Amino acid sequence: KNQVEQSPQSLIILEGKNCTLQCNYTVSPFSNLRWYKQDTGRGPVSLTIMTFSENTKSNGRYTATLDADTKQSSLHITASQLSDSASYICVVRTDKLIFGTGTRLQVFP
């Protein structure tokens, strides 16, 4: 069964700190892996997309990694800002998009 699991479910950090979100997947066949940011009451916005051959991809303060052998990905957020408070969703594409349940990040001043 195709599954995408994320951890932690929720995370609270102080502004300026770094954090790392985890994603494990069992999806076949694998096409690509995406990280999305979803603000409360809004649709998801793409942060990064990685194919099988890509290990790292950055988008500003967001850096995603992919280990296709262990089927794990991480999203690292550097120097967090209050506006980073959102849900972060790991999505793996096969013949369709398989969504993780997300990590709810709260950044406090």
Added chain:
Amino acid sequence: GAVVSQHPSWVICKSGTSVKIECRSLDFQATTMFWYRQFPKQSLMLMATSNEGSKATYEQGVEKDKFLINHASLTLSTLTVTSAHPEDSSFYICSARGLAFYEQYFGPGTRLTVT
């Protein structure tokens, strides 16, 4: 970048009435549109996929007679929730993909509350 809009952004309706939600691709032609539903603290769940000019393909467990999807043009798809009930209250998100696109772009979502 590609922009997808939804209208309305939120709607409240009485039980038994029908509600139509529009999804538009503003700056590209969307050959395929997707409709998702998201309950609080849960992930997006695909309801149906529609290709322009064709009947929508519904996911298992989604009632096609209750959730009517029309994709009559390359820039517009509509989702009509017929005879809405309180359990249909949810956040509905559409997504669009163009013919040459690697990416699937999401709309801002529509919050439906059925009283």
